[in-house]
Amino acid sequence: MNNPWYKFFKFVLIGPFLRVWNRPTYVGGEKVPEQGAAIMASNHLAVMDSFYFPLVVPRQMTFLAKKEYFTSPGLVGRIQKFFFANTGQVPIDRKSGDAAQDALDAGIAVLERGDLLGMYPEGTRSADGRLYRGKTGLARVALRTGVPVYPVAMKGTGEVNPIGSWFPRPRKVGVEIGDPLDPADYRDRGDEYANARALTDDLMAALQKLSGQTYVDAYSADVKASLAAGDGYPEGTEPGGRLERPLA
Numbered sequence: 563m564n565n566p567w568y569k570f571f572k573f574v575l576i577g578p579f580l581r582v583w584n585r586p587t588y589v590g591g592e593k594v595p596e597q598g599a600a601i602m603a604s605n606h607l608a609v610m611d612s613f614y615f616p617l618v619v620p621r622q623m624t625f626l627a628k629k630e631y632f633t634s635p636g637l638v639g640r641i642q643k644f645f646f647a648n649t650g651q652v653p654i655d656r657k658s659g660d661a662a663q664d665a666l667d668a669g670i671a672v673l674e675r676g677d678l679l680g681m682y683p684e685g686t687r688s689a690d691g692r693l694y695r696g697k698t699g700l701a702r703v704a705l706r707t708g709v710p711v712y713p714v715a716m717k718g719t720g721e722v723n724p725i726g727s728w729f730p731r732p733r734k735v736g737v738e739i740g741d742p743l744d745p746a747d748y749r750d751r752g753d754e755y756a757n758a759r760a761l762t763d764d765l766m767a768a769l770q771k772l773s774g775q776t777y778v779d780a781y782s783a784d785v786k787a788s789l790a791a792g793d794g795y796p797e798g799t800e801p802g803g804r805l806e807r808p809l810a
Contacts, residue, residue, distance in 0.1 A: 567648040568622050577617050583732055584722055588618040590739030596621070599673040599709045600742070603700055605693055605769050606682040607720035610730060612651075614719060615680065618737050624672045625680040626665055627651045638728050662699055669703040679703075683765060684782045689789055690801070691720050693775035694782035696766045701758035705749065710742035713765055715772035740772050770809055777807040 571577065580586070594600070602623065604611060616623045631642045632653045646653070652668045672679045681703070683696035704711050717736035748761040770777045778785070780799045788796050798805040 565622060565648075565650045568616075568650060571645065571649060572617060576613065580613065580617055580730070584614070584730060584735045586614050586618055587734065587736040588738075589736070591618065591620075593712065593739050593741065594619060594621065594678075595710075597676070599676050599707065600678055601669075601673070601700060601704055601709055601711045602678055602680045602714050602739075603683050603711050603765055603769070604680065604714040605716055605773050605775065606684050606687045607691060607716055608687065608723035608725075610723040611682075611716045611719050612680070614735050615714060615716065615737055619678070621678050622650070623678045623680045625651050626654050626668055629653045629655045665699055666703055666706070669700075670707055673703070673707045673709050683762060683769075686783050686786065687725065688720070688782055689725075689786045691775070692801075692806075693766065693770050693773060693777045694785065695779055696762040697781070698755065698758035698762050701745070701748070701761040701765070702754070704743075704745040704761065705754075705757055708745055710744055711761070711765060712742045713740035713768040713772055714738070715740070715769060717773060738772050740768050743768070770807075774809055776809065778803075779805045779807060 602615070602619070604615060612625050612627070627646050631646050633639070634642055652672065654665050654668060669679055669681065681700045683700045684694045685697045688694060700711070715738045717738065718733060719735050722730045722733050722735055743761060743765060745761060748757045751757045751760040766777065778799055780796065785796060785799050788794065794800070795803070
C-alpha cells in the first residue's frame with residue numbers, strides 16, 4: 563500500500579509534532595519484515611496507540627478500526643473520520659451480528675495484499691492500564707493466512723492520552739517489538755478454537771513480558787461495561803483480585 567495521505571500525516575502534519583512532543587522510543591524495529599504480510603499485535607492503552615505505532619514503523623500499516631471512529635459527532639469526530647478514512651484504515655462494526663466474521667474477512671484481505679496489519683487482541687482499550695485476556699480473532703486470522711504475529715508493547719500512551727482526552731500530554735512514549743510467533747506451531751493443539759486460544763494466550767504472555775503490565779484473566783470489554791453501568795469491577799477483576807496475574 564502506498565497512500566499519499568498516510569505519508570502526509572506521518573511526515574508533515576502530525577508526525578513531526580508527535581516526535582518532538584512525546585519523543586517516542588523504538589526498540590526491536592529491526593524485527594519488522596521489510597516486505598510481506600505480518601500481523602502487529604499490540605496492547606491497547608489509548609486511542610493514540612494507532613498514531614504512535616505507525617509513526618515509528620517505516621512501513622505503512624493498516625488497522626481494523628471500530629466504526630465509531632468514522633461516525634462520532636462533533637469536531638473531534640470529524641477529525642477522527644478524516645484521519646482514519648484517508649489513511650486506509652478499515653472500519654469494523656463491533657456490534658453487528660457478523661462482527662467477528664467481518665473482522666476476520668477484513669484482516670485476511672489486508673494480509674493478502676502483502677501489507678502490515680495492526681490488531682489489538684484485547685479488542686478494546688484497557689479500562690485501567692492493565693492487560694486483559696485476548697480474544698481469539700487475531701489468532702484465527704493468523705492461522706488462516708499463516709503470517710507471523712509480532713507482539714508490540716505500547717508504553718506510556720495511557721498517561722499521554724487518557725480516556726476522554728483528545729490532545730496528548732507532553733510525556734514520553736515507547737514502542738517495543740518482540741519476537742514473532744509462528745502460527746504453524748499452533749495447528750495441533752486440538753480443534754480450531756483450541757489452536758487459536760493457545761496462540762492467543764502465548765501472545766498475551768509475550769505482551770505482558772514486553773510491557774510489564776499486570777495481566778487480568780477476563781475480557782476488557784466486560785469489565786468496561788460493568789464499570790460504565792455503575793456496577794463496579796466484576797468479581798475477581800478488581801485491582802489485586804483473584805483474576806490478576808502479576809508479571810512473573
